[in-house]
Amino acid sequence: MAFFRTLFKTRGEAVSFACFALLILVILPLALPVFRLNLVGKYLSYGFVGIGLVLLWGRCGILSLGQGVFFGLGGYCMAMFLKLEASDPVTTAIQSTPGIPDFMDWNQLTALPKFWEPFHSFPFTVLAIFVVPGLVAFLIGWAMFRRRVGGVYFAIITQAIALILSLGIDGNQGYTGGRNGITDLRTLMGWDIRSEHAQQVLYFICVLLLLGSALFAKYIINTRFGRVLMAVRDQEERVRFSGYDVAMIRTFTFTVAAMLAGLGGALFVLQVGFMSPSLIGIVPSIELVIFAAVGGRLSVVGAMVGCLLVNFSKSAFSEAYPDLWLYLMGGTFIAVVMFFPDGLAGLFTKWGTIKNRAAALLARFRPASATTPNASQPAK
Template sequence: MINPINQAESSFGKVLYERLFKNKEGLIAFAILAFVILIIFPTVLSPFRLNLTGKYLCYAFAAVGLVMCWGNAGILCLGQGLFFGAGGYCMAMFLKLEASDPESTAIQSTPGIPDFMDWNQVTELPWFWNPFKSLPLTIALIITLPALLAYILSVFYFKGRVSGVVFAILTQSMVACLWYFIVGNQGYFGGINGITDLKTLKGWDIRTEDAHYLLYYLCCFLLLFCILLSRYILSTRLGRVLIAQRDKEMRVRFSGYNITSFRIFIFCFAAVVSSIGGAMFTLQVGFMSPNLIGIVPSIDMVIFTAVGGRESLLGAVYGALAVNAAKTAFSEAYAAQWLFFYGATFIVIVLYLPKGLAGIYHDHIKKWIGKSMSSSKNNDGETPALVTEEKNAE
């Protein structure tokens, strides 16, 4: 009796292993990333730099979302900042409410409401701020709000077969719309200054060094979880349909699949992942402003993805880290040259490296490693994994 169960369990573990990592190489690559962000960065970097790295990793969430919807499903979203901002603003609104309790805002004409509302002659907390009084509700909103937004914003367009360039342009105007919305509603959302001066989370001061360390680890674990979840999705039949419809839309349609719902799903999934990143961003940086989520930051998120490799989940993380680190290092000292360099990066990546860093690894480094190890192990790891996967599916 025990044996079959054990077998079933071990085969379930095996399936999960293959789903998440595909083969040993995938596991090693994932382990290296986890090792780098969980162990090397915290030991090597100063607390200030680590906090900066944490900020970059928040952008990596958006990049992972883009890998899913752009790289693997062919839907370019130039407005990922919309969802990043949705998560970020939800978290910021919760923290702001906590920071503006009646005692600390006693000097205002209406104590107990955020300071920017007081400056803008708002005398009562608007109704849509009420959910942000509770942490569980806020977390629920961080997950559901972007999904709902993404659903509403995509369902009609995908049903009407809007895709490619037109949809990209539309997502860009959506994020522009959000920018104008926040800037125009200074009394309700803090306007161009954003929501600043965030201090505590349930009484826990998020500005201390210890808090930064803890939040950094939380951010890393969430990111790794999102990557695994994305991998899982890609390894299922759902993921294969997504890739298939990216490459041959009509063929998949004629095979009887309803592409619309697949597209909506992946667009919403990417939105939720980005939103988690936005929430972590607010926690680690301590403020949220419309200029962090506008048109330009949204395109930056696309370039992180492109640099890392648009089809590679791990590449997206490295891309976000590399581009942001370069930006921090160069843009202060050589602002003008940096913009030339940055613009040229777009062009060079698109022209010569459409697969980004991941492409360099796959095409050159992997061969070189294979040669230098000169082992008799299977170089082509993908085929056996696929075969076993199909066997297991049967």
């Protein structure tokens, strides 16, 4: 019970989480055909990044415009494993060097590069999905937060890193698949991930991991660490002079957010079947921030809802007005920041406060004799 209370501070939080879980776990799988459900699964894989952004941006006040980097690193780890499996010597017998991924063969590579070797192993790949984004984030975070780089500068540097990584992948076609990305992924340890059944199973794996990650984030937020995070955001100096290592706290949060993003990337690849640099550059990284902003950067459930909502409208609008979509999304972002900075979840909470205030105001105008006995003796 105490643990439950650590996860959900108010009944409202528990109810909203339960509603969201019901929606993605039961209602959507029953209501949607597999093709649409697979799309939802793709959107939900962005939800992992959203949860990370709630911790990093909403709670700790660090805006990262480079979360696509970690999403991409996790995704590429998964894609490399799947690509190696898809490139067995029999299937690739017509290549001049059979047994290596097709794009390497096109680029006149004659042997598998050394850094690809470990990705023959599934346990290593699973580990790498967390460790690679986590390690990169830790090094970037440590270097920057130790020097007290923050705010706009941090956002710009992370954006530059997103650009560097996407260009780096783009420019090394032989090693990374270049602009096309890593495509034509087929099986996961012999299991065909393109079949309808596999897509349904993967959807549920994605949903369960997402809900698990959400609970993990909620746990962090409601412990002392969560309070320290907000304290760092609002009163950095005070926290430092209460004996906390502020740089380490920020680095840790950045690392956790990156690991979550990496997991999201891996699940994206499993459900969509490819990975390319177009998913990790500047624009996608900013899009990820918009998802969280629209849903509510302070609320874990809000950020996940934001990912679904923005992506649904994206697919609806971009089918009808492909040219206008980017403007519409930019406009939405500006509107959200200006009019409801805490996103949809913020509106929800605010509505509750307004109702309470209105009730309190009404109570004040009622005659005193009518209200006091009711308040003190509800049994009457």
